[in-house]
Amino acid sequence: MDKLHLDIAIVDDLQAEIDSFHSILADYAAANQTQLTLHCFHCAEELLKDYRPFAYTAIFIDIYMDRMTGIEAAEKIRAIDSDTLIIFLTVSKGHMSDAFRFHAYDYINKPADRKRLFSVMDDILKRYTVISGSPKLTFSSHRKEHSILYSDIMFVRSQANYLEITDSFGNTYKTRMTFSSIKDKLDEVNHFLQLLRGLLVNMDYITDFDNETCRLKGNISLPINVRNAKKIEQVWHNYMFNKIRREQREHSNIGPFLT
Numbered sequence: 001m002d003k004l005h006l007d008i009a010i011v012d013d014l015q016a017e018i019d020s021f022h023s024i025l026a027d028y029a030a031a032n033q034t035q036l037t038l039h040c041f042h043c044a045e046e047l048l049k050d051y052r053p054f055a056y057t058a059i060f061i062d063i064y065m066d067r068m069t070g071i072e073a074a075e076k077i078r079a080i081d082s083d084t085l086i087i088f089l090t091v092s093k094g095h096m097s098d099a100f101r102f103h104a105y106d107y108i109n110k111p112a113d114r115k116r117l118f119s120v121m122d123d124i125l126k127r128y129t130v131i132s133g134s135p136k137l138t139f140s141s142h143r144k145e146h147s148i149l150y151s152d153i154m155f156v157r158s159q160a161n162y163l164e165i166t167d168s169f170g171n172t173y174k175t176r177m178t179f180s181s182i183k184d185k186l187d188e189v190n191h192f193l194q195l196l197r198g199l200l201v202n203m204d205y206i207t208d209f210d211n212e213t214c215r216l217k218g219n220i221s222l223p224i225n226v227r228n229a230k231k232i233e234q235v236w237h238n239y240m241f242n243k244i245r246r247e248q249r250e251h252s253n254i255g256p257f258l259t
Contacts, residue, residue, distance in 0.1 A: 005035040006128060011047050011061040011070070012089060018042070020112045021060060021089075027114075028121050044073035053081035053217065054168060058105070058124050062089045078103065080217060082204070085124060103244075137185060139165070141173040150189055154205045154216060156182055158198030168205065170218070193235055196225040203240070209233045 010021050018040050029036040041047040044061065045068055059077070063070040074086050085105040089112075106120050138147045148167055157164045158179045165173045165182075179198050186192045192200050195214055205216045212229045214222045224232055 004033075004125070004128065005037070006057040006124070007037045007039065007055065009039045009041065009047060009056045009059040009061075011041045011044060011059065011065075011073070013042055013062065013065045015042070017062070017089070017110060017112070021117070024112055024114050024117050025121070028118055032121075032125065034125065044068040044070065048073060048076055051077065051080075054083065056084050057128060058085040058087060060087045060089055060108070062110075064091065074104065082217075085127075087120060135185075135188060137165070137182065139173070139175045139177055139182075141165075141175045146173060150186060150191065151202075151204070153186070153202055154220070155199065155201040155222060156186070157200075168217075190239070193232065193239075195222055195232060199223070203236050204243075206236055209236070 012018050061070040087105055088107040089110050091110050135150050136147045152167045154166045154168055162174045191202050193203050194200050208215045212226050214224050
């Protein structure tokens with residue numbers, strides 16, 4: 001059985017702290033048959049320089065740094081990436097209210113405690129395993145078979161005699177599947193919203209509605225059914241509200257922000 005692979009970022013302006021977290025995480029990987037690729041940054045600016053959504057499973061970031069703080073960095077990350085888990089490293093609880101604002105997954109007191117860090121990684125691993133077991137859409141495009149997690153599909157659009165499937169990594173696939181057959185599959189989950197005939201969007205990637213246009217992450221704009229514009233937008237608002245409530249319940253079950 002292949003090892004699970006996670007990309008983890010560590011951001012701290014003190015090399016000793018980076019070394020400590022790196023060592024504990026390496027021990028965790030060995031103990032749990034997990035492959036971790038650890039990316040170390042000495043300031044938030046280094047992390048953000050070439051940042052792209054979905055690059056990291058989790059980001060461990062110090063709140064107090066000389067230049068940009070971890071809170072400021074989290075705000076910038078959340079503007080383009082709502083999925084990556086953010087775990088704050090701190091010597092004080094003074095900014096915990098800010099952490100909630102940016103949907104922080106957890107926090108860890110410094111210096112790093114092995115037991116605490118192992119516990120947080122256990123929670124991350126459980127979450128990652130659930131995502132890895134999520135349903136996938138399998139289809140043929142240009143004589144090749146592809147399999148994409150439902151959660152990675154941004155939108156599906158009917159174009160002439162084929163369909164376009166665009167994923168969160170910027171790939172667009174053309175397939176001969178019918179729109180109705182794909183819609184039936186994606187309706188198995190409650191993430192997708194039909195904007196108009198032949199256009200289905202994953203609500204997790206919607207950022208806003210403006211001038212009867214649906215805006216997605218990555219500066220993508222899609223048309224919507226003008227007659228049903230208000231109803232479509234309300235469905236998205238309801239979905240996001242329920243998603244936040246669900247995440248809050250999940251976090252309360254694992255006890256984030258508690259020592």
